[in-house]
Amino acid sequence: MIGKRVRIKAKGKIFEGIVMPSFTGNLVLKLDNGYNAGFKDYELIEVLEEVRIQGQKPEIARHEDLPNVKIISTGGTIASRVDYRTGAVTSQFTAEEIVSDVPEIAEICNVDAELLYNILSENMKPNNWIVLARRVYEALKEYDGVIITHGTDTMHYTASALAFMLLTPKPVVFVGAQRSSDRPSSDAAMNLLCSAKLSVSDVGEVLVCMHGSTNDDFCYAHRAVKVRKMHTSRRDAFQSINAKPVARIDYPSLNIEWISWRYRRGERELKLLDKLEEKVVLIKFFPGLNADVLEYFHSKGYRGFVIEGTGLGHVSTDWINTLKRICEDSVVVMTSQCLHGRICDRVYDTGRDLLKAGVIEGEDMLPEVALTKLMFLLGNYDFEEAKKLVKKNLIGEIEPRSTY
Numbered sequence: 001m002i003g004k005r006v007r008i009k010a011k012g013k014i015f016e017g018i019v020m021p022s023f024t025g026n027l028v029l030k031l032d033n034g035y036n037a038g039f040k041d042y043e044l045i046e047v048l049e050e051v052r053i054q055g056q057k058p059e060i061a062r063h064e065d066l067p068n069v070k071i072i073s074t075g076g077t078i079a080s081r082v083d084y085r086t087g088a089v090t091s092q093f094t095a096e097e098i099v100s101d102v103p104e105i106a107e108i109c110n111v112d113a114e115l116l117y118n119i120l121s122e123n124m125k126p127n128n129w130i131v132l133a134r135r136v137y138e139a140l141k142e143y144d145g146v147i148i149t150h151g152t153d154t155m156h157y158t159a160s161a162l163a164f165m166l167l168t169p170k171p172v173v174f175v176g177a178q179r180s181s182d183r184p185s186s187d188a189a190m191n192l193l194c195s196a197k198l199s200v201s202d203v204g205e206v207l208v209c210m211h212g213s214t215n216d217d218f219c220y221a222h223r224a225v226k227v228r229k230m231h232t233s234r235r236d237a238f239q240s241i242n243a244k245p246v247a248r249i250d251y252p253s254l255n256i257e258w259i260s261w262r263y264r265r266g267e268r269e270l271k272l273l274d275k276l277e278e279k280v281v282l283i284k285f286f287p288g289l290n291a292d293v294l295e296y297f298h299s300k301g302y303r304g305f306v307i308e309g310t311g312l313g314h315v316s317t318d319w320i321n322t323l324k325r326i327c328e329d330s331v332v333v334m335t336s337q338c339l340h341g342r343i344c345d346r347v348y349d350t351g352r353d354l355l356k357a358g359v360i361e362g363e364d365m366l367p368e369v370a371l372t373k374l375m376f377l378l379g380n381y382d383f384e385e386a387k388k389l390v391k392k393n394l395i396g397e398i399e400p401r402s403t404y
């Protein structure tokens, strides 16, 4: 009902107004005098009209010679805008709205859009990743590329989870915005256009496409399993870690420069393995953290542990005995809170003890990527196989060599 104009009866009177988002469960109406009024007990008389928030819906012309792209919207800042006339209303992000907001997209591809979720990405759960992976899998059978609009906070978790679940022969591009499209400094339109260009290009993998600098001059396409949000608010918050970005897309020319290796379009067969084991935990070690934290999760049935250790991959020596017990029936992967660089547990005694206890070195994987990888492996393979595969590079999440 949000965004619709309704007529209601309450306290013996008739009221008309636009339904606003409400966090209390009460009906909140923006009345014609501009004030908001809340109603607990009311009778709905009539839904009068749907209020268009973003101007007219244009007719979308389809061009036979252009590729077809599906945009799946999941929410976040890129999908939200405030209408200062009516109050806060989130965009529905239909194909018409996208094309009316960013008309240049129609020169790149024919767009179909689907609103899957309208949630802030901090509310994403592994089950949302599974549902999304299935939708993308279906869309890839029909379309030349898929774009997923997503909140930026956890975009790298979702993107990496999808990259493991879905082997794609076509581009699957995640895009977000740090500033909503009603702000002059918004990055939404440019990020979307660069994503559209990528989604019809010669690449066959899951990527994240966001501003490459604080200017409006280029975007980077990052490999989904090598990227991380590294700043709370800058438009170039996303960075490839322990790898180069896959491509640079100049703006406004939209020329693509391929920077590092990539899976090419058509190189892999479309395949979906859509199970995830949710009982996997990521624990950040800090000086003084008690190893009981491991016991706690183990007692709750968790059999996948990713540790964000210090430096080359350490935790304090008094964790070793607990880890030895946990490793008997669990996969424990060590990553580093340095983020940059590779785990090497053969240098110091602590590291060697960790290896003896059964802890697996996570190579140069990001902690979040080790987490989604372990969820994927424990969901789809038996325990011994998962243990073997976690150390193996599957889709570019582990670079063979570290470059400095």
Ligand code: ASP
Pocket: 075, 076, 077, 078, 119, 120, 121, 122, 150, 151, 152, 153, 154, 176, 177, 178, 179
């Ligand atoms: N909290 C928002 C989200 O992740 C921020 C954003 O979209 O940029 O959904």
